[in-house]
Amino acid sequence: MMIPYEDLARLNEPFNEAFEIKFKEVVKKGWLILGQEVKDFEAEFAAFHLEEYCVGVANGLDALILSLKALAFPPGSEVIVPSNTYIATILAILHAGHTPVLVEPNISTYNIDPAKIEEAITIKTKAIMVVHLYGKCCDMDPIIAIQKKYSLALIEDCAQAHDAKYKGKLAGTFGDAGCFSFYPTKNLGALGDAGAVICANPDIAAYLKKTRNYGSEVKYHNDIVGYNSRLDEVQAAFLRIKLGHLGAITAHKRKLASLYHQYLKDDFIKPVVGSEYFDVYHIYNIRHKKRDELKAYLLKNEIVTEIHYPVAPHHQKALQGILDPASRFPVSQEIHDTTLSIPCSFCHTEDEILHVIEVLNKF
Numbered sequence: 475m476m477i478p479y480e481d482l483a484r485l486n487e488p489f490n491e492a493f494e495i496k497f498k499e500v501v502k503k504g505w506l507i508l509g510q511e512v513k514d515f516e517a518e519f520a521a522f523h524l525e526e527y528c529v530g531v532a533n534g535l536d537a538l539i540l541s542l543k544a545l546a547f548p549p550g551s552e553v554i555v556p557s558n559t560y561i562a563t564i565l566a567i568l569h570a571g572h573t574p575v576l577v578e579p580n581i582s583t584y585n586i587d588p589a590k591i592e593e594a595i596t597i598k599t600k601a602i603m604v605v606h607l608y609g610k611c612c613d614m615d616p617i618i619a620i621q622k623k624y625s626l627a628l629i630e631d632c633a634q635a636h637d638a639k640y641k642g643k644l645a646g647t648f649g650d651a652g653c654f655s656f657y658p659t660k661n662l663g664a665l666g667d668a669g670a671v672i673c674a675n676p677d678i679a680a681y682l683k684k685t686r687n688y689g690s691e692v693k694y695h696n697d698i699v700g701y702n703s704r705l706d707e708v709q710a711a712f713l714r715i716k717l718g719h720l721g722a723i724t725a726h727k728r729k730l731a732s733l734y735h736q737y738l739k740d741d742f743i744k745p746v747v748g749s750e751y752f753d754v755y756h757i758y759n760i761r762h763k764k765r766d767e768l769k770a771y772l773l774k775n776e777i778v779t780e781i782h783y784p785v786a787p788h789h790q791k792a793l794q795g796i797l798d799p800a801s802r803f804p805v806s807q808e809i810h811d812t813t814l815s816i817p818c819s820f821c822h823t824e825d826e827i828l829h830v831i832e833v834l835n836k837f
């Protein structure tokens with residue numbers, strides 16, 4: 475029997491009945507854009523983070539772009555970002571009219587290396603954009619120390635880090651804006667595209683509310699050159715249901731990860747576990763020198779895996795002429811060459827993971 479990397483039908487199966495009831499309720503009401511469900515989700519997601527504001531937007535990329543625009547840096551400002559992030563973080567900086575400055579990750583945590591941030595700061599640097607990759611928070615204390623020292627803004631890409639904590643504090647609550655994606659495969663996933671920003675600053679929240687809706691607060695009165703990036707009412711309704719189960723989703727993924735930690739042999743480089751980190755394993759990755767061979771071996775044994783990510787941002791065709799492909803990011807390259815994401819979804823059973831471990835340990 476094939477073990478999928480992810481199965482969204484299976485993942486959402488426990489919520490289907492609640493989804494159907496809610497769907498009928500919303501359709502019957504007939505208020506389909508920026509209604510009570512969006513308002514309620516925003517209030518609940520803010521409360522979950524003990525944060526002042528939450529503004530729902532269309533997707534995670536928009537959450538990043540609009541947060542950057544809210545901070546209104548001069549055009550061409552530099553924004554520091556990890557060199558091994560998903561391309562969305564870098565695209566957001568470009569779409570906001572700024573220059574991404576890539577900083578290498580730490581080889582153990584896969585997150586931006588705080589020791590390498592300072593040397594990347596110039597007179598043009600305006601912000602650090604951290605990415606809590608794979609569901610592990612960045613090492614925030616030294617990052618915040620640098621942010622304060624240079625009076626920079628701090629934006630968090632939390633697309634993979636719903637419910638992740640560093641020293642007991644939730645991802646998204648450290649900086650000026652915490653940007654979330656609710657893409658279906660994320661730990662808190664909608665049934666389509668969706669995103670949100672959480673923040674403590676009323677001006678940022680007000681800008682986001684306006685700009686997501688054509689720059690308008692009062693219908694047909696447009697104050698700024700806005701966008702259409704609204705969180706969908708039906709998706710907000712579904713997200714409210716799933717937010718109520720996020721704790722259970724996190725616990726299940728952490729349980730599966732603990733099986734890998736415990737039983738997977740040490741030939742594979744496993745994610746580090748630190749007492750100050752509460753990791754949510756959006757992705758459970760291992761590293762191995764013969765990664766491609768390992769992936770093929772697993773597939774032959776009916777276990778599907780993924781690579782996050784096969785191509786480093788500075789080697790992407792889209793970024794040619796923007797990022798220098800000749801620039802050297804050896805740590806990032808090492809991760810891209812050796813990482814393999816193995817099944818660790820809310821849809822998987824413990825028995826399935828034990829089977830994956832058994833097969834892996836025979837490699």
Ligand SMILES: *Cc1c(COP(=O)(O)O)cnc(C)c1O
Pocket residue numbers: 533534535536559560562563605631633634655656657667668669
């Ligand atoms: C998924 C993801 C995004 C983008 O989210 P979308 O909702 O697909 O736009 C941004 N950053 C990271 C790290 C992601 O994993």
